[in-house]
Structure formats: structure tokens, C-alpha cells
Amino acid sequence: MAEFVLFRCPVTGAQVRAGLPDRPFKHSGSTYEAFDCAGCGGVHLVNPASGKLLEDKA
Numbered sequence: 001m002a003e004f005v006l007f008r009c010p011v012t013g014a015q016v017r018a019g020l021p022d023r024p025f026k027h028s029g030s031t032y033e034a035f036d037c038a039g040c041g042g043v044h045l046v047n048p049a050s051g052k053l054l055e056d057k058a
């Protein structure tokens with residue numbers, strides 16, 4: 001499955017596309033998953049349903 005999520009890296013400010021892992025997501029709108037970031041090489045907690053980061057305030 002070629003699903004992916006787009007999010008904004010808080011370190012570089014760049015839009016990053018990360019593939020979803022090979023397991024089902026609960027699209028409840030409140031679940032955050034850890035994604036490897038191609039922008040800064042770190043890991044961010046992103047809500048795959050909304051593309052929002054856990055650390056986003058708004």
C-alpha cells in the first residue's frame with residue numbers, strides 16, 4: 001500500500017512526505033504515530049489522519 005502522510009518538519013520548516021508503516025492505522029483523528037523525517041533525520045509524532053504534529057500548537 002502506497003499511503004503516505006505530509007507534514008511540516010518543525011526543525012527545517014520543510015514539507016516532508018513519509019510513508020505509512022505496514023500496519024493498519026486507526027483513523028480516529030487522535031492517534032499520533034512516529035515518522036522518520038527526511039528533512040532533519042529525526043523522528044516526529046504526526047497524526048496521519050490530519051498531518052498535524054503533536055508539537056503543533058494550533
Ligand SMILES: [Zn+2]
Binds near residue numbers: 011037042043044
Ligand atoms: Zn524533521
